[in-house]
Amino acid sequence: MTVTNETKEKIDLKTLSASELSVFAGELNLQSFRADQIFQWLYQKGVSRFEEMTNLSKDLRAKLENIAYISRIRLLRQAESEDGTVKFLFHLADNEDYKIESVLIPDFYDDGVVNRLTVCVSSQVGCVFGCEFCATGKMGFFRNLSHGEIVDQVQYINDFCEHRYGKKITNIVYMGMGEPLHNYDAVTESARIITDERSIDLSPKRITVSTVGLTKQIKKLADERQPFNLAISLHAANDEKRDEIMPINNSMGLGELKEAVQHYYAMLHRPITYEYLLFDDFNDSPQDARELANIVQWVPSKVNIIMYNNVAGVELKRAREDRLDRFMKELIKHDVRATVRRSRGDDIDAGCGQLAIKEGQAKGKSIRKN
Ligand code: SF4
Secondary structure, three states, rough: OOOOOOOOOEEEEOOHHHHHHHHOOOHHOOOOHHHHHHHHHOOOOOOHHHHHHOOOOOHHHHHHHHEEEOOOOEEEEEEEEEOOOEEEEEEOEEEEEEEEEEEEEEEOOOOEEEEEEEEOHHHHHHHHOOOOHHHHHOOEEEEEEOHHHHHHHHHHHHHHHHHHHHHOOOOEEEEEOHHHHHHHHHHHHHHHOOOOOOOOOOHHHEEEEEEEEOHHHHHHHHHHHOOOOEEEEEEOOOHHHHHHOHHHHHOHHHHHHHHHHHHHHHOOOOOOOOOOEEEEOOOHHHHHHHHHHHHHHOOOOOEEEEEEHHHHHHHHOOOOOOOOOOOOOHHHHHOOOOOOOOOOOOOOOOOOOOHHHOOOOOOOOOOOOO
């Protein structure tokens, strides 16, 4: 990247990483504190026009205007559930047909005071992995989000929380549309920005990145000592059942996943969380629980048992309460640390991808054969 007067194409500053932004400022002969100021305007205040950068001189703002621009996702629709969950549907600046979803999941104390404010963000428009139970998987893949588009979602919802609750968001999970580790660079850069004290300044311990189990990228997270938490969308505890509902398992089975997870733990000594959607009469038997308990032995881990939000057109259904009880008893018998997560926002299609499909998101490519 070289900034010259002859630069024809304007640069979208939100596509530059934090270090590239410093280089950009250096090439304009700006002092490093100017780069910090620009970074803050982009990622703390969320401006989309240079004229809003009021602590920069008029000349500098005009110069920036000539060679660069600032993209920003736009809110299309917002829906609020009776349980307080808020779903945001955005479209991207370069293509209004590309829609992405983010969800705010507030947690309240018994007296109604807000406790945790968790944001679930998207990392891609659609997803190539075609998991059987997932609305996003059904739409196929369109494109990766840039780190700027990921941070925009967080920033937008952080502003919403400051207005609504008088406090900033407390947790982020990368569990919205897309497979985060399939967009590794943008995801890790967005997490770096969100944890930067010149931005939202969230502790990396409060960030969880989820994956269907991309083993090469899991090892890369470990080797690079990425500081956030890792969750694995498991959803079935043997290869046969996992092959059936998650096409990725056909090429990266549980044996390979075990090796990656053990490498991750050996490098970082950080426990793993397994996400396990409980489907009625599919993966909810005592035998399934025992197989899950075996996986939990690979490295220190905990399990979130998630009660599935039924999705139109998907045969798998949410497990019944009596089957959940039986499953949990079996896990407890095997000393598994497990928590049941009730689905939130059923009345607003909060399951990832549902709203975008309703809004007419087209179909992209997928590794699923049918
Ligand atoms: S569950 Fe995740 S990886 Fe699977 S299709 Fe949905 S978004 Fe993609």
